[in-house]
Amino acid sequence: MVQGWSAGVDVPYDPDWVVPRRDWRHSLPLLPRRPLSAVLLGVLAAGVAGLLALWWRQTPTDRLQSEADYLVMLAQITGLVGAYLLLVEIALMARVPWLEHRLGSWLASAHRSLGGYLVLLLCAHAGFVIAAYSVSVHAPPSTVLVSILRTYPGVLAATIGFLVMLLAGFTSARSIRRRLGYEGWHAIHLLMYPAAAAAFWHQISLGAQFTRNPWAADIWVGLHAIVAAAIVCNRVVIPLLNNRHHRFRVTRVEEVAPDAMSVYITGRRVADLGAEAGQYFRWRFMSRTLWYQAHPFSLSAAPHADTLRLTFKCVGGYTRRLKRRLRPGVRVFLDGPYGAFTGVLRRQHGVVMIGGGIGVTPLRAIVETMHGRRHDIVFIQRASTVGDLILTRELEALNAAGRIIYIPAIGSRRNDPLSADRLLDLIPDLEDREVFICGSVGMASAAVRNLRRAGVRRGRIHTEIFDF
Numbered sequence: 001m002v003q004g005w006s007a008g009v010d011v012p013y014d015p016d017w018v019v020p021r022r023d024w025r026h027s028l029p030l031l032p033r034r035p036l037s038a039v040l041l042g043v044l045a046a047g048v049a050g051l052l053a054l055w056w057r058q059t060p061t062d063r064l065q066s067e068a069d070y071l072v073m074l075a076q077i078t079g080l081v082g083a084y085l086l087l088v089e090i091a092l093m094a095r096v097p098w099l100e101h102r103l104g105s106w107l108a109s110a111h112r113s114l115g116g117y118l119v120l121l122l123c124a125h126a127g128f129v130i131a132a133y134s135v136s137v138h139a140p141p142s143t144v145l146v147s148i149l150r151t152y153p154g155v156l157a158a159t160i161g162f163l164v165m166l167l168a169g170f171t172s173a174r175s176i177r178r179r180l181g182y183e184g185w186h187a188i189h190l191l192m193y194p195a196a197a198a199a200f201w202h203q204i205s206l207g208a209q210f211t212r213n214p215w216a217a218d219i220w221v222g223l224h225a226i227v228a229a230a231i232v233c234n235r236v237v238i239p240l241l242n243n244r245h246h247r248f249r250v251t252r253v254e255e256v257a258p259d260a261m262s263v264y265i266t267g268r269r270v271a272d273l274g275a276e277a278g279q280y281f282r283w284r285f286m287s288r289t290l291w292y293q294a295h296p297f298s299l300s301a302a303p304h305a306d307t308l309r310l311t312f313k314c315v316g317g318y319t320r321r322l323k324r325r326l327r328p329g330v331r332v333f334l335d336g337p338y339g340a341f342t343g344v345l346r347r348q349h350g351v352v353m354i355g356g357g358i359g360v361t362p363l364r365a366i367v368e369t370m371h372g373r374r375h376d377i378v379f380i381q382r383a384s385t386v387g388d389l390i391l392t393r394e395l396e397a398l399n400a401a402g403r404i405i406y407i408p409a410i411g412s413r414r415n416d417p418l419s420a421d422r423l424l425d426l427i428p429d430l431e432d433r434e435v436f437i438c439g440s441v442g443m444a445s446a447a448v449r450n451l452r453r454a455g456v457r458r459g460r461i462h463t464e465i466f467d468f
Helices: 033-056 065-094 095-103 107-137 139-149 155-171 174-191 194-205 213-244 318-325 357-368 390-400 420-426 441-453
Strands: 249-256 258-266 280-285 295-298 305-313 331-338 351-356 376-385 405-410 434-439 461-465
Touching: 033 065, 033 095, 033 107, 033 376, 065 095, 065 107, 065 194, 065 213, 095 107, 095 434, 107 139, 107 461, 155 174, 155 194, 174 194, 174 318, 194 213, 194 434, 213 331, 213 434, 249 434, 280 305, 295 305, 305 318, 305 357, 305 461, 318 376, 331 390, 351 441, 357 390, 357 434, 357 441, 390 405, 434 441, 441 461
Parallel strands: 351 376, 351 434, 376 405, 434 461
Antiparallel strands: 249 258, 249 331, 258 305, 280 295, 280 331
């Protein structure tokens, strides 16, 4: 079931409309998301090249004479690149505001994509070390492993850290983390910080590239110090100071659907946070049964005065507890705002919003900040059944006020109501519009695929995935 609209409808001029070049373009970042992400990938590649050059300088060819020498060579290379990639993985999650507000979910996607390579490199490093010593002393791997753990300083701690990293990598598989749940998955990933610290000492004390080059060791220590400072500052100090300053509290809890709730939060001088519609916070509700968990939720309305609003669906144990136990007056600890999925990405007059499930919430907030004629903003809400729709009254009110054209798209995955042909029937000028998509991995992937088939350029499609 899809309700359409006609591009030929005569829509009266909206006096609130501001010419785009004077409205949103002044706030576009100096370096857009794609070029900035390319720069970061270039920096990553340059770091790998520098480490390989350091290894090459410290490894004359006359040292490679036997099978054991070549195994040591492979152990050194995989160890160096693996340690560097571990540092990069942690830096991507340091929540540096400047990067968070420009790249947003790209940082988490890069972190997730590099995680598999990190595990492979660390496993290869451990395997090559054991194989090299086993060949050199003609002893079985088990004997060599025990000897290494007993003899070399820092290796036991690094081994424990390595096992924790393997556990984090294993639980990051989609099927495993869904069974584990967000709380368990997040708790395991927090162990990556002490695991990385445990692995650091043996790099400095045993790595030939650092023991033979004091300047290389100093740079390596300095890089780790910078990343550690960023973690402590952005993930601990700033959130503590913000919450002490703003003193957030729940003021209202409202049921907006049989299984969906909106929570209103107020505080002192909330505007000082600089939050934008479309961004998200990690919310920790400081009641007796909820304080030990913090979950990410997007703003479901643009920040107003001293009020923030989030909306969630009761689909898991935590959100069901929120529905039962959250009451006005509860203190809230906020960490954020995070994300780059905001109206700043808009570069065209025509915009299409496609939201699936709870993914409709940041889109609902973003359209509140956008100006234009009625047919400039088409809002499509994707759902399997009518009962899955949320915030419909607000979206219908925006539609009635002439702010958007609201289209509920109901249907199963097999009978996709948003195929390429149907999208073009609904929105004849689709190719000339900017598209914002938010929802699950499957929903977003299907939407992007259909949009590309309909002729929309990839650079005009902006996605935000609701997944952990």
